Amino acid sequence: MTETNALPSDHPVNDGRTASSPLLAAYRGERVHRQPVWFMRQAGRSLPEYRELRKDVGMLESCVRPELAAEITLQPVRRHGVDAAILFSDIVVPLKLAGIDVDIVAGVGPVVGKPVRTAADVAALPELDPAALAPIAAAAAICVAELGSTPLIGFAGAPFTLASYLVEGGPSREHLRTKALMYAEPETWDALASWVARATALFLRAQALAGASAVQLFDSWAGGLSLANYTRYAAPHSAAVLAAVADLPIPRVHFGVGTGELLPAMRDAGATVVGVDHRIGLDVANDRLAGTVPLQGNIDPALLFAGQDVLHAHTLDILARGTQAPGHVLNLGHGVPPDTDPNVLTRLVEFVHQQRV
Amino acid sequence: MTETNALPSDHPVNDGRTASSPLLAAYRGERVHRQPVWFMRQAGRSLPEYRELRKDVGMLESCVRPELAAEITLQPVRRHGVDAAILFSDIVVPLKLAGIDVDIVAGVGPVVGKPVRTAADVAALPELDPAALAPIAAAAAICVAELGSTPLIGFAGAPFTLASYLVEGGPSREHLRTKALMYAEPETWDALASWVARATALFLRAQALAGASAVQLFDSWAGGLSLANYTRYAAPHSAAVLAAVADLPIPRVHFGVGTGELLPAMRDAGATVVGVDHRIGLDVANDRLAGTVPLQGNIDPALLFAGQDVLHAHTLDILARGTQAPGHVLNLGHGVPPDTDPNVLTRLVEFVHQQRV
Secondary structure, eight states: OHHHHHSOTTSTTTSOTTTTSHHHHHHTTOOOSSOOBOOTTOSSTTOHHHHHHTTTSOHHHHHTOHHHHHHHHHHHHHHHOOSOEEOOOOTTHHHHHHTOOEEEETTTEEEESSOOOSHHHHHTOOOOOGGGGHHHHHHHHHHHHHHTTSOEEEEEEOHHHHHHHHHHSSOOSSOHHHHHHHHHOHHHHHHHHHHHHHHHHHHHHHHHHTTOSEEEEEETTGGGSOHHHIIIIIHHHHHHHHHTTTTSSSOEEEEETTOTTTHHHHHHTTOSEEEOOTTSOHHHHHHHTTTOSOEEEEEOGGGGGSOHHHHHHHHHHHHHHHTTSSOEEEEESSOOOTTOOHHHHHHHHHHHHHSOO | OHHHHHSOTTSTTTSOTTTTSHHHHHHTTOOOSSOOBOOTTOSSTTOHHHHHHTTTSOHHHHHTOHHHHHHHHHHHHHHHOOSOEEOOOOTTHHHHHHTOOEEEETTTEEEESSOOOSHHHHHTOOOOOGGGGHHHHHHHHHHHHHHTTSOEEEEEEOHHHHHHHHHHSSOOSSOHHHHHHHHHOHHHHHHHHHHHHHHHHHHHHHHHHTTOSEEEEEOTTGGGSOHHHIIIIIHHHHHHHHHTTTTSSSOEEEEOTTOTTTHHHHHHTTOSEEEOOTTSOHHHHHHHTTTOSOEEEEEOGGGGGSOHHHHHHHHHHHHHHHTTSSOEEEEESSOOOTTOOHHHHHHHHHHHHHSOO
């Protein structure tokens, strides 16, 4: 707690501007006066004003231009009236800033020039210089200044997911090389995941110190692991990332896809809020977590294409299940699909905000 | 039972040639004298002798040339000494034989020329003429004659997975259009899945009547559904397929990826054996099924790349967990990856067969 206490009381971490927002109240498990809602991947690809801004700018380039990243972050807040902004970035940004040859290829995802597969490859990885994170902190600071009482959520990818991109060299359905490395050379795996955790922890902490009111760790591919393997190979490294912001007075959300079997382990990695995908009900998730933490989720993104009546009816069902948890922030069970009609999201936010809480 | 009883006693369905095989004993939950093992996708892409045969023949073309399909089916039995053959085919074959414009594109998967997305699209689907299945039955019959006391497993894709290819037009990670159709137009969805179920049931029954000693229904994408949605939208159609062979005295295996939450529902769809992927232990799976059915699985395919010592040690752990189920057939938790070294599989079969049971 030393460092937080050392921050001045008017520092964004301590100034309390977002403390009474519905998002933070729900993340703390307190009563809300309005149901909070935001959408994973709300900033970016689904918005025409985003596509306009990105016309001549590469994905990772846009993440390190503070004004541009901040503008993209703010677009969905203005358009939809959501209860939080989440910093526009990409989980590979800290790897890129450390000097890794990685790019986001449209229609593919992250592609790594030289995959990392041996102990020597891992030993050669460059440490991230915290100074390289200045554009990220600057983007977050611009957002915080603009957002006023609306919280900014800081954002990072979990070591398992990020390391899987480094090992496979790109997106992969089965993560065969990644898991083979875990199984065959656990020390090499741990060294790689520790390197990722150090870089990602700096990335997340930079956002928090710039004034993010909460953080979310995304472990997109964790659902490919058994509970035993998650606990052994992934959770300790995610815990290292979350520990890097645990001295700050901000909620820590932990989310993965297909992780219904992993929820208690994801909480135990140091999360104060657990994100749930659409495969299990929030009531079931809350039972598995024994009511210990607030939940976030979990509208099936496919419902965004099913018509307003069906979407809103399902949303009411999710809100009802969410009341069983100590707190509930409505979200999707996965990111906003690229071809989502943004008006569907805007109307959904209006509908949610009209509900009595 | 009428039709079975009407078959002559020397018909392949009734001749008992494979009745005392380790595979069928384990599928029936009886004591085995040797641990049975086979591999999903053992026939095909991982074998050089397969790639040689397929050099100038398209994937779906190879499935409807009886001698070729039979030869490909038999290759892994000869090479690895596995305890079962599984008919070389593709889950889209019955759709193709019904007249759907579908092809298997290398590196992509099934691609459908004209996606099926409306009630009118569904109404226009052509019914499969059972006579079109003659090459499939012929391939199965050749295999059965060659295999002697080694069982042939018949093969089909489940309606949810197949319908998702028809709706999306190809492989998809999230099945957004498929699930949107389910949610928005359940009658159209049910009509589509019923059409698939009719075609697939004929395909599976043709293999059984040609002498397959067991059948397996693959619902590759079922793990993308919640239990509630699986039960409502997928299970009834899978049940219709399994019911089409329920009058025959052969085990019915039901498998999907990421289906740890769905196992009892998959059993209740009419399976006598449940396949388990690598995400949960066989002991956990058996607990969820309350010890009611034999299990099949569940080596993580990534272990095939982790070195023999690690692979064999994990295999022993899986065999130990499998002893808790009423019967256990060793398999992978998913298909053999294309770049698997076939010698790893051969040595694994030898190792498994050396174990005391």
